Amino acid sequence: MIDARFQGRGIGRAALLLVIDQVRRRGIFKTLLLSYLPGPGCPEPFYRGLGFRPTGRMDGKEVVPRAAARSDRRRSANGSPCAVISALFAFLHFLAVFGIFAAVFLQWRTMSPAPTLVDARRIQASDRVYGMLAIVVLVVGFLRVYHFEKGKAFYAANPFFQAKLMLFLGVGLLSIYPTIRFLKWRAQTKQGLAPVLATKEYKSIVMVLRIELLLLLATALCASLMARGVGS
Amino acid sequence: MVTDHNKALADESLSSVSLREITADTVLAVLRLAVAEDQKSFVATNAVSLAQALFAPEAWYRAIYLGDQPVGFVMLEDQTLRSRRHRPPKSSSGAS
Numbered sequence: 001m002i003d004a005r006f007q008g009r010g011i012g013r014a015a016l017l018l019v020i021d022q023v024r025r026r027g028i029f030k031t032l033l034l035s036y037l038p039g040p041g042c043p044e045p046f047y048r049g050l051g052f053r054p055t056g057r058m059d060g061k062e063v064v065p066r067a068a069a070r071s072d073r074r075r076s077a078n079g080s081p082c083a084v085i086s087a088l089f090a091f092l093h094f095l096a097v098f099g100i101f102a103a104v105f106l107q108w109r110t111m112s113p114a115p116t117l118v119d120a121r122r123i124q125a126s127d128r129v130y131g132m133l134a135i136v137v138l139v140v141g142f143l144r145v146y147h148f149e150k151g152k153a154f155y156a157a158n159p160f161f162q163a164k165l166m167l168f169l170g171v172g173l174l175s176i177y178p179t180i181r182f183l184k185w186r187a188q189t190k191q192g193l194a195p196v197l198a199t200k201e202y203k204s205i206v207m208v209l210r211i212e213l214l215l216l217l218a219t220a221l222c223a224s225l226m227a228r229g230v231g232s
Numbered sequence: 233m234v235t236d237h238n239k240a241l242a243d244e245s246l247s248s249v250s251l252r253e254i255t256a257d258t259v260l261a262v263l264r265l266a267v268a269e270d271q272k273s274f275v276a277t278n279a280v281s282l283a284q285a286l287f288a289p290e291a292w293y294r295a296i297y298l299g300d301q302p303v304g305f306v307m308l309e310d311q312t313l314r315s316r317r318h319r320p321p322k323s324s325s326g327a328s
Contacts, residue, residue: 014249
């Protein structure tokens with residue numbers, strides 16, 4: 001156990017590595033076993049990262065993974081439900097983030113002082129996709145914080161997590177302006193007409209899209225720093 | 233307690249994590265460590281673990297330190313301790 005005030009900083013991991021190291025150095029053990037209750041938020045990814053693999057054994061309601069105590073580094077390939085679901089959510093999260101970046105980039109590239117009807121419809125469509133993906137990112141992101149990965153204490157304490165959440169919400173707020181403009185175009189696009197926009201409107205939309213792209217890049221940087229435990 | 237906490241927080245380096253034997257001087261600090269309220273169903277308190285260890289010859293346990301601050305507790309079952317300690321100590325029979 002790690003005291004609540006000291007959690008989320010890798011101390012448990014460091015301590016367990018010390019234990020594993022001591023056990024290995026004695027050289028008389030074949031395996032190291034542990035047990036935990038499986039389920040959402042279970043420490044499976046944590047122990048897996050330390051080399052513990054499923055054995056199929058149970059101790060009451062708890063599963064019993066093992067790690068080799070001799071330094072044979074055979075890696076078993078069989079995934080366990082926890083790791084697979086956690087990986088799937090990570091995949092979904094990344095996919096949505098790539099989609100968001102692509103959607104905003106497409107809007108930025110397609111924007112012009114006098115967009116054609118095709119351009120305008122493309123921009124409107126990518127804005128809808130952006131909106132849906134933003135919801136997916138937030139929902140999946142919070143599921144990952146609360147049910148998978150490093151535990152919510154880690155995220156709550158990490159400045160880069162807070163920064164990336166703020167940046168992403170900033171992108172969301174900024175996107176309100178172009179979204180409102182794109183929705184106004186519908187009066188024209190529904191009748192099969194290209195929207196007419198003032199130079200000022202064009203310039204401010206492009207500027208907002210540019211800032212959104214920059215903020216998204218900064219968000220990705222914060223995410224990488226956070227995932228490596230910088231600042232925690 | 234708050235100042236200890238801040239001191240340890242300033243000490244960011246994980247290389248300062250160590251496992252130490254619990255002594256009469258440190259046992260109370262170890263007993264005071266606790267997980268968050270919503271984690272209590274997952275793990276026994278340190279008081280319970282140490283009480284169980286008293287009756288389990290195979291129990292091996294250490295306090296986890298960050299620098300000079302006790303921050304956690306680890307306990308495992310070492311089967312070699314069981315066989316070693318269960319060998320009847322012939323010379324010291326009757327000792328309390």
